[in-house]
Amino acid sequence: MARYTGAVCRQCRREGEKLFLKGDRCYTKKCSLEHRAYGPGQHGQGRKKNSEYGLQLRAKQKARSFYGVNEKQFHHYFEIAERKQGVTGDNLLKLLESRLDNVVYRCGFASSRAEARQLVGHGHFEVDGKRVDIASYLVKPGEVVSICAKSMQSDKIKAILEATASRPVPDWCNVDHDKATAKIVALPEREQIDAPVQEQLIVEFYSK
Numbered sequence: 350m351a352r353y354t355g356a357v358c359r360q361c362r363r364e365g366e367k368l369f370l371k372g373d374r375c376y377t378k379k380c381s382l383e384h385r386a387y388g389p390g391q392h393g394q395g396r397k398k399n400s401e402y403g404l405q406l407r408a409k410q411k412a413r414s415f416y417g418v419n420e421k422q423f424h425h426y427f428e429i430a431e432r433k434q435g436v437t438g439d440n441l442l443k444l445l446e447s448r449l450d451n452v453v454y455r456c457g458f459a460s461s462r463a464e465a466r467q468l469v470g471h472g473h474f475e476v477d478g479k480r481v482d483i484a485s486y487l488v489k490p491g492e493v494v495s496i497c498a499k500s501m502q503s504d505k506i507k508a509i510l511e512a513t514a515s516r517p518v519p520d521w522c523n524v525d526h527d528k529a530t531a532k533i534v535a536l537p538e539r540e541q542i543d544a545p546v547q548e549q550l551i552v553e554f555y556s557k
Contacts, residue, residue, distance in 0.1 A: 402557075408550035415544055416445045417462045422485065427555050438548030443536045446544075449474065450484035452494055456524050456531040457513035464509075473500040488533050495530040 399407065413423050430440035445451065450459075450466040453474060459465035466484040468474065474481060475495050476488065488494060500506050510529065518524045520541055523532040 402554075405550045405554035408547045409554050412445070412544070412546045412548075412551060415546065416448070416451060417466060418445070418448075418485075424555070427551070431555075438552050439539045441551065442539065442542050442544065442546065442548055444487065446537050446542055447487045447489070447533075448484065449476070449481060449486040449488055449494070452488050452522070452531065452533065455519055456494065456522050457516045457518060457526070458494075458496060458509065458529065458531070460509060460513060468506075473497055473503075473506065490533050490535045493530055493532045495528070501529060 409423070413420065418426070426444045427437075427441055430437050430444055433440045446455070450462055450469050453459050453465040453469060454462045458474070459468055469484045469486075470482055472480055472482045473496060475497055476486065477492050478495075480497065496506060510526070514526060518531075519537060521533065521535050521537045523534050524530070
């Protein structure tokens, strides 16, 4: 399945909660969910009655929308998580959180995951001093993510860093705002991940 290219606010309305897909706009009164807190489409305001399968499907779709990955990628992450030792749901979230585009967003180097994905694709970031332009690159503990020296001269990058300077940074990232670098201390534990994801429902969905 190809990446979703429609209006991202529809995804938040479909899930009935903010997924913060448009960065700073989601924190303002311009957020679509503030005005239309119901599902999109002509049946959006109708009564909803989800089956067990429907709840599991929505949980998966919400996680996909939140992290911005397509179906094939998401299923691949689940297969990797299932093979790892430990709890499958926790392993899945750790994989999603360690994607380079998510790390860039979490560390305040982008206003949204979509913007982070674009910036990574344009070659603005390095991992341990080597340029990486693959958003799905899985960052490992001990690696350092940084903005390329040339990119630091960009007005757009400067504006992003200024706008996100006060955003809280997760404990598993050690960010130096002055140098625009972030060292990954460790992979996050479940309690450190503030994602609106019900991972157990996702595990149940794929276990059928």
